[in-house]
Amino acid sequence: MKGISVLGSTGSIGIQTLELARLHPDLFRITALAAGSNVDLLERQVREFRPVVVSCSKETSAIELKRRLSDYSGPLWIGHSTEGLERAATAVGADLVVGGLPGSIGLRPCFAAVQAGKDLALATKEVLVMAGKLFMSTVAREGITLLPVDSEQSAIFQCLHGNRECEIKRIILTASGGPFSNFPRERMERITRDETLNHPRWKMGPKVTVDSATLMNKGLEVIEARWLFDVPANHIEVVIHPESIIHSMVEFADGSILAQLGATDMRIPISYALAFPSRINSGTQAVSFPALGSLNFQMPDTNRFPLLKAAYDVLEQSGNASAIILNAADEVAVELFLSEKIPFSYIPKIVLGALNRIPPIQVETLEEIEAFHQQVVNRLRKDWAAAVTG
Numbered sequence: 001m002k003g004i005s006v007l008g009s010t011g012s013i014g015i016q017t018l019e020l021a022r023l024h025p026d027l028f029r030i031t032a033l034a035a036g037s038n039v040d041l042l043e044r045q046v047r048e049f050r051p052v053v054v055s056c057s058k059e060t061s062a063i064e065l066k067r068r069l070s071d072y073s074g075p076l077w078i079g080h081s082t083e084g085l086e087r088a089a090t091a092v093g094a095d096l097v098v099g100g101l102p103g104s105i106g107l108r109p110c111f112a113a114v115q116a117g118k119d120l121a122l123a124t125k126e127v128l129v130m131a132g133k134l135f136m137s138t139v140a141r142e143g144i145t146l147l148p149v150d151s152e153q154s155a156i157f158q159c160l161h162g163n164r165e166c167e168i169k170r171i172i173l174t175a176s177g178g179p180f181s182n183f184p185r186e187r188m189e190r191i192t193r194d195e196t197l198n199h200p201r202w203k204m205g206p207k208v209t210v211d212s213a214t215l216m217n218k219g220l221e222v223i224e225a226r227w228l229f230d231v232p233a234n235h236i237e238v239v240i241h242p243e244s245i246i247h248s249m250v251e252f253a254d255g256s257i258l259a260q261l262g263a264t265d266m267r268i269p270i271s272y273a274l275a276f277p278s279r280i281n282s283g284t285q286a287v288s289f290p291a292l293g294s295l296n297f298q299m300p301d302t303n304r305f306p307l308l309k310a311a312y313d314v315l316e317q318s319g320n321a322s323a324i325i326l327n328a329a330d331e332v333a334v335e336l337f338l339s340e341k342i343p344f345s346y347i348p349k350i351v352l353g354a355l356n357r358i359p360p361i362q363v364e365t366l367e368e369i370e371a372f373h374q375q376v377v378n379r380l381r382k383d384w385a386a387a388v389t390g
């Protein structure tokens, strides 16, 4: 039986991971859970899955969880903050860690998991965006198995399985296009928070949903794919595929293109990562091709969605400081948009402005990467706090 530690257990990836654990109690046991502040759900998860380590983002939540679990019997360490996340990521008995934290918060625990020799099912693409080279060299040094959870990266990973030695001509990343792919530029000025959070195909956490609407998510995935599969950016192509049935494709030297298809349901890539190299029932519905009728494809419009091009530009730079700026600026911009302090159209302005204004510096270690990220976040939060208060 595989021991699983779930980072971000109360979020979209975490909940679906636990659904699969519930479906396969003979295959998976939950060793650790880490979440933010949703103590209600975390309490229920602890009672159902009986982990030995549980962590919340804040001390107050951990105290509340301890109070609620005062009648709970069984070994359980309850912690919080960075220490709690790292304890969950390295818990004794965990064979596989599911990295389902959003954004930069996932960086350190994912490194901790790999350094502790755990296999990692990685959803947090920001780890590879911020620290791709360092992370992949750590994965190679520790000899762990890195399993992508992002549906596109999982599709590519599946297409490459058994074909690792073959020359890759092209990786074709598919994108749903998000809710605004057909909006004219004038309409994009009036996009609301609710419209943005209403993704046509996927139900995901708020940060990745906003990133899908700006196509920043696809840009982050281009960077993620570059590091995961060691393929240069000019061999990675993005194509809009509104039905989201083909999750991505790989073209090999002979011109053959392999694709992975399936329902628009994250339980497919999550189950593949949990059970790799086996395949297990993921509980998803079958795709009906007659009901679909046709599959459509179009080029992304990088004039209306400039953040996709920005991700390619970042990969042209030496070092990863520009990718850190891109990612940090996007985190700040999405935070401002979700709190309704800026309109949708300001998200690319903030990110592109940061890339123009903030000089990249050389960063190599995990500490330097974290420090530079925080420096960019602090600077932008300060600038924009002043701007939005007038």
Ligand SMILES: NC(=O)c1ccc[n+]([C@@H]2O[C@H](COP(=O)([O-])OP(=O)(O)OC[C@H]3O[C@@H](n4cnc5c(N)ncnc54)[C@H](OP(=O)(O)O)[C@@H]3O)[C@@H](O)[C@H]2O)c1
Pocket: 007, 008, 009, 010, 011, 012, 013, 014, 034, 035, 036, 037, 038, 039, 056, 057, 085, 099, 100, 101, 102, 103, 105, 123, 124, 125, 126, 149, 150, 151, 202, 203, 204, 205, 206, 207, 208, 266
């Ligand atoms: N959702 C998808 O379908 C999908 C698909 C592909 C890739 N991804 C990637 O997967 C990652 C997670 O996405 P998601 O959609 O699952 O996010 P989400 O629904 O927003 O969930 C985030 C999880 O992280 C927890 N969390 C937030 N801040 C924390 C902190 N400071 N300390 C500890 N825990 C914290 C949340 O806890 P509380 O809710 O308890 O506060 C929640 O459990 C992202 O990098 C995303 O790009 C997601």
